[in-house]
Every structure is written in structure tokens, then in C-alpha cells.
Amino acid sequence: MRGEHAEGAPDPLVQRALELRGEARTRHRPQLGVMSTSLLNELMTYHLDSGYAAAAGRPKDRSPAARRKARVVLAVGLLLLGFVLAAAYRGTIRQAPDSERARQALVRDVQNGSALGDALQRRAETLSGQLVRERDAALTTSQAGDQVAAQVRRLEGAAAQRPVHGPGIAVVIGDAAAADQVDPATGQRIAVPADDNGRLRDRDLQGLVNALWAAGAEAIAVGGQRLAPTTTIRAAGEAILVDLRPVQSPYTIEAVGDPDTLLPRFADSDAARRFQSYTGLYGIRFTVRESTELRLRAATGPELRYASSVPSPTVSPAVSPAVSPAVPPAGSSAAAPSPAAPSSFAPGSVAPSPSAPGGGS
Amino acid sequence: MIPALALAVGVVLGLLVEPVVPLWLQPYLPIAVVAALDAVFGGIRARLDGIFDSKVFVVSFVSNVLVAALIVFLGDKLGVGAQLSTGVVVVLGIRIFGNAAAIRRHLLRA
Numbered sequence: 357m358r359g360e361h362a363e364g365a366p367d368p369l370v371q372r373a374l375e376l377r378g379e380a381r382t383r384h385r386p387q388l389g390v391m392s393t394s395l396l397n398e399l400m401t402y403h404l405d406s407g408y409a410a411a412a413g414r415p416k417d418r419s420p421a422a423r424r425k426a427r428v429v430l431a432v433g434l435l436l437l438g439f440v441l442a443a444a445y446r447g448t449i450r451q452a453p454d455s456e457r458a459r460q461a462l463v464r465d466v467q468n469g470s471a472l473g474d475a476l477q478r479r480a481e482t483l484s485g486q487l488v489r490e491r492d493a494a495l496t497t498s499q500a501g502d503q504v505a506a507q508v509r510r511l512e513g514a515a516a517q518r519p520v521h522g523p524g525i526a527v528v529i530g531d532a533a534a535a536d537q538v539d540p541a542t543g544q545r546i547a548v549p550a551d552d553n554g555r556l557r558d559r560d561l562q563g564l565v566n567a568l569w570a571a572g573a574e575a576i577a578v579g580g581q582r583l584a585p586t587t588t589i590r591a592a593g594e595a596i597l598v599d600l601r602p603v604q605s606p607y608t609i610e611a612v613g614d615p616d617t618l619l620p621r622f623a624d625s626d627a628a629r630r631f632q633s634y635t636g637l638y639g640i641r642f643t644v645r646e647s648t649e650l651r652l653r654a655a656t657g658p659e660l661r662y663a664s665s666v667p668s669p670t671v672s673p674a675v676s677p678a679v680s681p682a683v684p685p686a687g688s689s690a691a692a693p694s695p696a697a698p699s700s701f702a703p704g705s706v707a708p709s710p711s712a713p714g715g716g717s
Numbered sequence: 718m719i720p721a722l723a724l725a726v727g728v729v730l731g732l733l734v735e736p737v738v739p740l741w742l743q744p745y746l747p748i749a750v751v752a753a754l755d756a757v758f759g760g761i762r763a764r765l766d767g768i769f770d771s772k773v774f775v776v777s778f779v780s781n782v783l784v785a786a787l788i789v790f791l792g793d794k795l796g797v798g799a800q801l802s803t804g805v806v807v808v809l810g811i812r813i814f815g816n817a818a819a820i821r822r823h824l825l826r827a
Contacts, residue, residue, distance in 0.1 A: 373768055399808060403815025405756075405777045408763040411770035426771040431723035433775030437753050438727025440782070443736045444750045447743075450735070 373412040473601075481519075481654060488518065513575075516584035516655035520575045523615040524650045525622065527564060529631060530606030530641035531555045554638040556605060558591040560631070561598075564609055565589065567627035572618050573611035577652045579603030584655035599656060606641055610650050619646055744793065745786040748805055752781035755809040758816040765823040785809070 491508070495501035512518040532554025561578060568576055576583045581598040583589075588599065595602045611618065622628055623644065631642045738746055756778035763769040785805045792801030 399811055400815075403759075403812045403819065404762055404766070405759045405773065407773040407777055408759070408766075408768045408770060411773045412768035427719055429775050430720050430771035433771070433778055434720050434723040435727035435730070436775075437757065437778060438724045438729075439731040439736075440749055440753050442728045442731025443738065444746050446732060446735055447738050447746060 373409040477656065480656065484517070484654065484657070485519075488512075514585070515658075516575060516582050516587075517657060519651070519653045520612055521649060521651040522574075522612045523646075523648050524573070524610060524612035525568075525619050526645055526647050526650065527568070527609040527611070527622075528606050528641065528643045528645075529556060529560070529564065529609070532639035532641075554640055556596070556607065556640065558589050558596045561589050561596060561607060561609070563627045564631065567625040568609065568611040568613075568618075568622055571611075571613070571621035571625060573613040573622075575612045575652050577610045579607055580653075582652050582655040584658070586658060587655060610647075610652060612650050612652060615646065615648075619644070744798070744802075745789055748785040748789050748802060749782045751806055751809045751813075752785045753778060755813050755816075756781055758813050758820065762816040762819045762823075765820060781809075 492505055495505035495508075509518070513520065565576055565578065565583065578589065578598045581587070581601055581603065583598070588597070590597055592602075596607070597603070611622075628644070631640070634640050635642045756774065759777065760769060760774045763774070788805055789798055789802050792798040
């Protein structure tokens with residue numbers, strides 16, 4: 357406010373500056389009530405740095421040297437200003453995209469990886485379906501073959517190596533819904549992930565799956581992943597892995613079993629009752645519904661570490677080596693359409709009775 | 718002409734040099750930017766009002782940046798850094814809008 361006490365001075369520049377301020381005062385002063393403070397008034401009224409008015413009130417040095425100096429000062433100031441703005445801009449775009457780029461790359465990697473896994477899984481399913489057909493065709497030519505085929509089917513069912521369908525129940529269980537909370541500082545609603553009590557853990561799924569087995573389920577899939585005898589349900593950090601593949605809430609547990617007993621026995625189990633009470637207690641989702649037709653796909657075959665298929669002289673070399681480790685034990689002969697060469701299971705028991713009439717099972 | 722050139726050179730320098738802002742300085746960068754913008758709008762308005770003074774401009778710019786950073790620094794030490802940052806941004810923002818309105822009146826007569 358150094359311009360104030362120059363009031364009435366004859367200098368035209370001062371007059372101009374004061375006029376400007378006067379104008380601003382009369383024209384833009386807000387009509388504030390008695391409660392208003394001079395600080396707020398000041399803030400709303402005077403936007404221009406008072407230094408300009410003060411400088412305008414001082415006699416100006418109009419010599420060339422002074423003008424040059426002013427110009428240099430201005431140039432340096434603007435240089436600095438541009439530098440600050442550009443540096444801030446650079447810093448901002450360098451930081452944000454860096455993390456974003458890394459995230460995008462990771463997301464892409466994950467998506468590519470799971471797409472590849474899905475493709476391989478589909479291929480393995482096709483091939484093992486083909487294998488089953490070929491094998492059944494080869495075995496049903498004889499009585500002994502039929503017995504073997506039935507045994508194989510039973511074992512495969514037990515080992516979840518065969519797609520199944522039938523009546524059963526589907527249990528859908530999900531984390532408690534994220535509760536909206538209001539941020540105390542900004543007043544914005546922020547989604548808070550459900551607290552620990554409302555989040556399902558691997559042991560919850562394990563408990564439900566065990567209850568379903570105990571209730572008489574014959575085949576179970578969690579999140580579309582068929583459970584084989586060696587399948588694990590475990591946690592890796594926050595994620596739940598079924599057969600080493602992540603599943604996400606809400607989890608669907610499908611179980612095929614006797615429609616008359618499966619649901620009542622499961623509903624009567626400890627686990628089901630516990631989760632029913634958790635719905636009220638922690639807000640988790642838990643629904644059980646009956647289904648007349650569930651389709652569960654085969655589980656991935658066990659990974660063979662030491663066993664390798666017996667090379668068969670009659671198998672054509674059409675089998676690509678990249679495929680054979682991914683398919684079940686008898687897989688190496690599956691791709692070759694030669695029913696005479698069941699390479700890895702009991703070839704001797706099939707061969708000796710070629711004359712027996714093939715019974716259609 | 719020369720001021721515009723200096724500004725352009727400053728921007729180009731900032732973009733080319735890619736100054737690495739030290740971590741301890743980073744909370745103050747947004748404040749510095751707002752203070753710088755306030756100085757720019759104040760300078761343009763003063764120019765249109767016919768009372769521009771390069772010394773006042775540069776000094777107000779530098780001191781605004783420093784004072785704003787100091788306030789935020791003190792706030793950080795006292796545990797009210799976020800609130801004081803908001804305060805600085807609000808005050809400077811009001812000034813920026815006021816000056817922008819004055820510039821608009823000058824240029825568009827509306």
C-alpha cells in the first residue's frame with residue numbers, strides 16, 4: 357500500500373494508478389455484510405500486485421541504461437518463468453506415464469500369458485477328447501477291451517480327466533460389497549475394499565469344497581476350474597488360486613451329484629450354515645441353487661516329471677514334440693489315428709483276443 | 718520481442734534439459750507453478766493498465782514462488798501442509814481469475 361500516501365501528488369502516472377485503483381474500488385468492491393473482514397475484502401478486490409502501483413508512483417528513470425537494465429531483468433525473469441513451467445510439465449508427464457506404461461506392459465503380459473494358457477488348455481482338451489474317442493474305438497473291439505475301457509473311464513472320472521455333466525448344485529459366494537466411505541478431507545466418496553472380515557480366503561473355499569465332497573458331490577469345479585485329486589486351492593497374496601490359476605470373487609462352485617441328497621446334505625453341513633450366518637454378519641454373498649444340468653470340463657492332466665510315453669513302432673511321426681508333454685499319459689499316440697497302437701496302457705491285455713466279438717457298450 | 722524470446726528460450730531449455738526435480742522439492746513445484754502463473758497474469762494486466770514494471774514483475778514472481786514454498790514448507794513441518802497448499806492455491810487462484818477478468822475487459826471491452 358505504498359501508493360496510498362502519495363495521494364494528491366501531481367505526477368500523472370500516480371494519478372493514473374490511483375484512478376485505476378479507485379475504479380476498481382467503486383466498481384468491483386463486493387457488497388459484503390458486516391461480517392466481512394478486511395482481509396477477504398482485500399482478497400476479492402485487489403488482484404494486481406500492489407507493487408505495480410507503487411512503482412508507477414515513483415519517478416521513472418528513462419535513461420537508455422536503465423531501460424536496457426529493465427529489459428535484461430525482464431528477460432531473465434521470463435526465462436526463469438518459462439523454465440519453471442516447462443520443468444513442471446516435464447516432471448508431470450515423465451512421472452505419470454512411467455508408472456502407467458509399466459502397468460500397461462504388465463497388464464499386456466498377463467493378458468497374453470493367460471490367452472496363451474487358454475489356447476493351450478483348449479488344445480489339450482480337444483486332443484484328449486480325440487484320444488478318448490480313439491481309445492474307446494480301439495478297446496470296444498473286444499470283451500477284455502470293454503472291461504479295460506470301463507476301468508479307464510472310471511479311473512478318469514475319479515481323476516477328473518474327463519468332462520462330466522449331470523444334475524447338481526451351484527454355490528455362488530462373493531466378498532462383501534465394498535462399502536462407500538466419505539473422505540474427511542475432500543468429502544468425496546471413496547470405494548473402500550471390504551475389510552478383512554468380509555473378504556473370502558482360500559480356506560473358505562476349501563471348507564465349502566470339502567463340505568460338497570462330504571455331501572456326496574462326484575465332480576466339483578471352482579470358478580470353472582475342475583478339481584482333480586491333486587488340485588490345490590490356495591492363496592497367493594490377495595489372490596486365490598485354483599489349480600494355480602487365479603479365480604475372482606464372486607466364486608462359483610459347481611458340484612455334480614445325486615440331486616436328491618446333495619443339496620439337503622450340503623445345506624445341513626457346518627460350512628453352509630456358517631457361511632449363511634456370515635451373510636448377515638459380514639455381508640458376504642452366499643447363494644445356493646439347484647441345477648438340472650451342469651457341465652464341468654476336464655481338469656488339466658497331471659504334470660509328468662519323470663514318466664515319458666513309450667515310443668511305439670507303429671505310431672507315425674506326426675506327433676509334434678511341443679504337444680506331447682501337455683497331454684495326459686497316453687497322449688503321444690492320440691494325434692496319430694492308429695487304433696492298433698495303444699502305447700502306454702496294457703497293450704498285452706488287448707491284443708490276444710482279436711477274434712472276440714466287439715460288444716457295443 | 719525480447720521478452721517473448723526469453724520466455725520461449727526458457728520453455729525450450731526446461732523441455733530439453735529435463736531438470737530432475739529433487740524429491741524434497743517436489744511438493745513445492747505445483748505451488749511454484751501457481752505462483753508463476755499468478756505473476757504472469759499480474760504482469761499482463763499491469764502491461765495493459767500501462768503500469769508494467771519489469772523489476773516489480775521479476776521480484777513479485779520470485780518472491781511469490783519463494784513465499785508460497787515457504788508457507789507450504791512451514792505447513793509441512795507443522796502438520797497442516799495440505800491445508801496450507803490449498804490455501805495458497807485458493808488465494809493465488811482468486812488473483813489469477815481477477816487479473817484474467819481485468820485482461821478480458823481490456824482486450825474485449827466486455
